[in-house]
Amino acid sequence: MKDKIAVKVDDLTVAYNYKPVLWDIDLEIPEGVLMAIVGPNGAGKSTLIKSILGILDPIAGSISIYDKPYEKQRALVAYVPQKGSVDWDFPTTALDVVMMGTYGSLGWIKRPGQKQKKAALEALEKVGMLPFKGRQISQLSGGQQQRIFLARALVQNASIYFMDEPFQGVDATTEIAIINILKELRKAGKTVIVVHHDLQTVPEYFDWVTFLNVKKIATGPVKDIFNDDNLTKTYGINYKVSVQE
């Protein structure tokens, strides 16, 4: 039923200071899935995303987004980095951060105008952050900051969304709000790829999963491969997470 491949990774190897953190990864992500990337700390989950997005240079391998290299497909891809990767004391407002999502479609030099502002306001509305549009970003709670990041990705109106631990440090309400938006994106035919930590919620939130620990352990539909066997292979200890019926 899902035949189109949104993201294809071939023989990807990435190293920091000559120490491989990802080793010979082959991965095909079908269009329209909501996929979790799970694995222990240091498994290379963020590295995988960053390599796909051209932020890191792999030492071997190739990546394609709908059969073309990433550089040609930037407009199709949105990225939500880890919340901790930026300085929240930066002098800017919530609205302005969301506007940054529109910069990609503008290209170099051109400045955002009314059209971009309107799109940003709509995205803020979608994540329930419109009342905070003028607030300085350090004055937002952790959950609100994560919603701003999500809005910034939504405003890109992409086909594929990459998110690096969007649930880290957010409360239950925000987590549910975020996952509902992600499910809506999937319903609209988008592909969503999430680095995820909470194994308990994988079956509830996602329909596709990739197990990663430097090497790829397994990838496929949650109902087929999210089992104790793969968890044990990935985390190295005897894992028991019963899949909810």
Add this chain to the structure above:
Amino acid sequence: MSSAQIEIQIIASLVAIACAIPGTFLVLRKMAMISDAISHSILPGIVVGFFITHDLNSPVLILLAALTGIITVVLVEYIQKTGLVKEDTAIGLVFPALFSIGVILIAKNANDVHLDVDAVLLGELAFAPFDRLVIGGTDIGPKSLWIIGCILLVTITLLFAFFKELKVSTFDKGLAASLGFSPVILHYGLMSVSSVTTVGAFDAVGAILVVALMIAPAATAYLLTTDLKKMLGLAIGFGVFSAILGYWVAHWLDASIAGSITTVLGLLFLMVYLFAPSKGIIAVLYREKQQRIEVSLLTFLLHLKNHNEEEERHVNHLNEHINWQKVRSKSVLELAQKNNMISITENIVSLTEKGNEFTSKAIDYIITNEDTQIEDMKDDFFLFRG
């Protein structure tokens, strides 16, 4: 005012503006020390440039020296990337090495020319009007005015063209990279502008003051605003203000202009550091004191909510209760009454409806940490502003 005085002030102001623009981004990128490194390590570039051109104001010299600045940044990053030392150590290794090469070159070869370490480090603004640019027999002003004017023009053009790109790559490098705005290109662009500005300004104000003019106005502005454009505007304003006031201080004291400008910059930062409305030390201390009182208030209200017995709610008992918290009971009682949260009849304190509701909401917030309910309370109470 003589025309020389006006020229000196114009030069100082242009240098201040040219420094404040890259300086703002250096401060936000936590790279203030890089400007210090560049300002020193351009020395060998200036010396070599001087041997080639025999003119301290030659554009070739400026480009050569700026190149040394870029080499500094590259070397610092290279050493840092080995993972053996941290960035500050790498900076401390690179710039003294380059600087000392410059010192030796001067000592060995430039003894009888007008080029010495003092001139490079401290500059002398007072002499700037004497070195004039004459084209076709017409005097069109001091050379350094033209040099810094051209650099400023380029800087402003680049700022307007790439403001959005600089902003996004400063705030979120990963996003900038994924959107196709190469953080590496922007980084080296900013470093190039910083280097050229430093070299262009050293003759007028000296390499040390360049650092002050890059960092101090931006750091001062950072304390006052939460908007990048305003921060740039304020930094430029502070820079120009210090340049002009510094000139007159030097005039009155008959002292170094560069030194006086730097002193004014320092004092200006100190004033803002103390008195800035929200980030200033005094505002922070006041906020902390208010928060302590508010915590006591909340404890007090919760006590009232939990106890119906009259003896628990008697003013005397509460005095003890609050004094035990080491905050004056009076300020807590006053704060509660000011907000109509309590009523006192015959020395028995009761919660009003408002006080009751406030307490429930506040406790709820503290337990769940969800702040949707307490948005309206943020304006009145520091405690809920995160």
